[in-house]
Amino acid sequence: MTSVVGTVVADAFRQEWGRITAALIHQTGDWDLAEECAQEAFTQALRRWPRDGVPNRPGAWLMTVARNGAIDRLRRSSTYRAKVEELAVMATRETETDNPEPGADDSGVPDERLRLIFTCCHPALAMETRIALTLRTLTGLSTAEIARAFLVPEATMAKRLVRAKRKIAHARIPYRVPSASALPQRVPGVLAVLYLVFNEGYSASAGDDLIRRDLCDRAVALTQVLAELLPEEPEAKGLLALMLFHRARQAARVNDRGDLVTLEDQDRTRWDQAQIELARRHLEDALVARQPGQYQIQAAIAGCHVAAPTAQATDWPRIARLYQHLADMTGSPVVELNRAVAVAMADGPAAGLALLQRLEADGALAGYYLLPATRADFLRRLGRNTEAATAYQEAAALAGTGPERRFLNARLAEVRSRHT
Amino acid sequence: MRYMLIHTVDPDLAPSSPEEQRDAWDLFSSWVDELDAAGGGLHGSRLRPPEDATTVKIRDGKLIVTDGPYAETKEQIGGYDVLECAGLDEAVRWASKHPHARMGSVEVRAFPAGAPAGPLPEPGAGKIRYMMLVCTDPAVDPGVFDHMEPVDPWVAETDSRGIRVFGSELEPPGAARTVRVRQDRAIVTDGPFAETKEQIAGFDLLDCADLDEAIEIAARHPMARGGILEVRPLWPH
Numbered sequence: 001m002t003s004v005v006g007t008v009v010a011d012a013f014r015q016e017w018g019r020i021t022a023a024l025i026h027q028t029g030d031w032d033l034a035e036e037c038a039q040e041a042f043t044q045a046l047r048r049w050p051r052d053g054v055p056n057r058p059g060a061w062l063m064t065v066a067r068n069g070a071i072d073r074l075r076r077s078s079t080y081r082a083k084v085e086e087l088a089v090m091a092t093r094e095t096e097t098d099n100p101e102p103g104a105d106d107s108g109v110p111d112e113r114l115r116l117i118f119t120c121c122h123p124a125l126a127m128e129t130r131i132a133l134t135l136r137t138l139t140g141l142s143t144a145e146i147a148r149a150f151l152v153p154e155a156t157m158a159k160r161l162v163r164a165k166r167k168i169a170h171a172r173i174p175y176r177v178p179s180a181s182a183l184p185q186r187v188p189g190v191l192a193v194l195y196l197v198f199n200e201g202y203s204a205s206a207g208d209d210l211i212r213r214d215l216c217d218r219a220v221a222l223t224q225v226l227a228e229l230l231p232e233e234p235e236a237k238g239l240l241a242l243m244l245f246h247r248a249r250q251a252a253r254v255n256d257r258g259d260l261v262t263l264e265d266q267d268r269t270r271w272d273q274a275q276i277e278l279a280r281r282h283l284e285d286a287l288v289a290r291q292p293g294q295y296q297i298q299a300a301i302a303g304c305h306v307a308a309p310t311a312q313a314t315d316w317p318r319i320a321r322l323y324q325h326l327a328d329m330t331g332s333p334v335v336e337l338n339r340a341v342a343v344a345m346a347d348g349p350a351a352g353l354a355l356l357q358r359l360e361a362d363g364a365l366a367g368y369y370l371l372p373a374t375r376a377d378f379l380r381r382l383g384r385n386t387e388a389a390t391a392y393q394e395a396a397a398l399a400g401t402g403p404e405r406r407f408l409n410a411r412l413a414e415v416r417s418r419h420t
Numbered sequence: 421m422r423y424m425l426i427h428t429v430d431p432d433l434a435p436s437s438p439e440e441q442r443d444a445w446d447l448f449s450s451w452v453d454e455l456d457a458a459g460g461g462l463h464g465s466r467l468r469p470p471e472d473a474t475t476v477k478i479r480d481g482k483l484i485v486t487d488g489p490y491a492e493t494k495e496q497i498g499g500y501d502v503l504e505c506a507g508l509d510e511a512v513r514w515a516s517k518h519p520h521a522r523m524g525s526v527e528v529r530a531f532p533a534g535a536p537a538g539p540l541p542e543p544g545a546g547k548i549r550y551m552m553l554v555c556t557d558p559a560v561d562p563g564v565f566d567h568m569e570p571v572d573p574w575v576a577e578t579d580s581r582g583i584r585v586f587g588s589e590l591e592p593p594g595a596a597r598t599v600r601v602r603q604d605r606a607i608v609t610d611g612p613f614a615e616t617k618e619q620i621a622g623f624d625l626l627d628c629a630d631l632d633e634a635i636e637i638a639a640r641h642p643m644a645r646g647g648i649l650e651v652r653p654l655w656p657h
Binding site for chain 2: 122123124125126129163166167170171172173174178182185
């Protein structure tokens, strides 16, 4: 097989997997059957396209093969006769249509992915389950790949997916997009899943690879789909903007040795301006709705950072104000921590320290390495080197990944070499 | 007098081999036969496992839906029965003969006087039946109870819509008796099957089209704010 066909199939897989499984789950109600038939369709593509040529409408070809496979399998089971007829009727209807429905791909099938993503992200499923199910059914990542990404044994991940489908069936979690009245409540849950996937890819929680591009890209792609299918939800665009602002800086985040490069030290010429521009446009679109939300604010903060031509030119007072809004909205101690960092940049480290003391008294961030790391940074900037050293040690002990720990140890060495 | 038997399973004692499962089933069958002959059994059912449960609560005006049962206990609730007995001792005797007493525990809880009776209809077309456990949560701000609505409007509405099939408050957990049979010896203790902070205060059986409807109904119950509700599907025969 030529590598060109291989690439075409791989691209089609990325584009179409989610659409196909979503459509088949909707039509058959059988999640395992949907996955198996989708998989089979791609296997057939790998076999037949090199021989017969790539079809004009790869999506339609794959959907047809997948659906026929499902019909075949269901035909053998007498209890599904009604379903088979339904499928056959749908197939006839589609081949006759010249005007595909809005959101339909080249196969003419309406985009069922919205149903699928809301079901995968249902609040009655545990967060780790929502993530696993979303990745498996919407991005086509294999169980083994998802297990590797989240550092659990494959058997554990496989069991998690089996349990998820069982709960959906037993507890009767409905396969649908929530009603208009319920939707606002359910969207944050979906966005939280997508953001978790992105963050998992963006900053690994253990190990030496700081960036896992594939997870980031999948999260971005899904958020893009969500933003398109839910044009009335500004937070979806806000999240997309946020992810793009982050990902635009990917090339500059880690140096050649695999060490973390802080925002202020990053080579800004390595930032992807096309992504930044795209992010800005999504954020502007979102803000038009005048429904502020946490992802829109976070995107605005990220936008402030990338708007500065140099670190020194960063509009810290504006960032501090945005963090204040975010803190008011979410009550999150992590947001308060970030606000302390911004205040320290705007008004000096002593001001930041004062805010940190309040946070530390709270105890909400105990065990979170960025709290002592931030304290260490403020103390270092104030020349209080002995205290800074203690704080860096504390932070390094709590820090997870290799690059983050290396960075803190480097700072530790630096303050130790000075004299207070 | 009416009693609720809450059946639990200790995973270490659950029947694992086919022989053990058959024995448990035989024991259960004869228990049901004996109960039918005595005329004391009203209704009962197995419940799906805790992994199929969903917890519903409202805090600070926000609906919080989570995966899992109202509390993580070693012995896990697996079913229930409602019996009509002369008194607590008779209910405890029935509990001690149930297979769950051997593979976990059976908690016996009285219905308050005047609890409703009636055979249960099967769920309607397209509906499934959920057990909604109504539980107390000591972490709830006591101030919530000052403004808590009475439960009667919720009961009346769900009854009239054919959603609520059966339900009742139960006597407090302190008045419960829990029965375990180990090495053929019945051990009866005062109190509920687990000393969790959250405790079962009552239950309702709800017929709903799907989990979203069940969650929506549960969220309207006053104890969504004042406690915790667990929604779990029954295990159909």
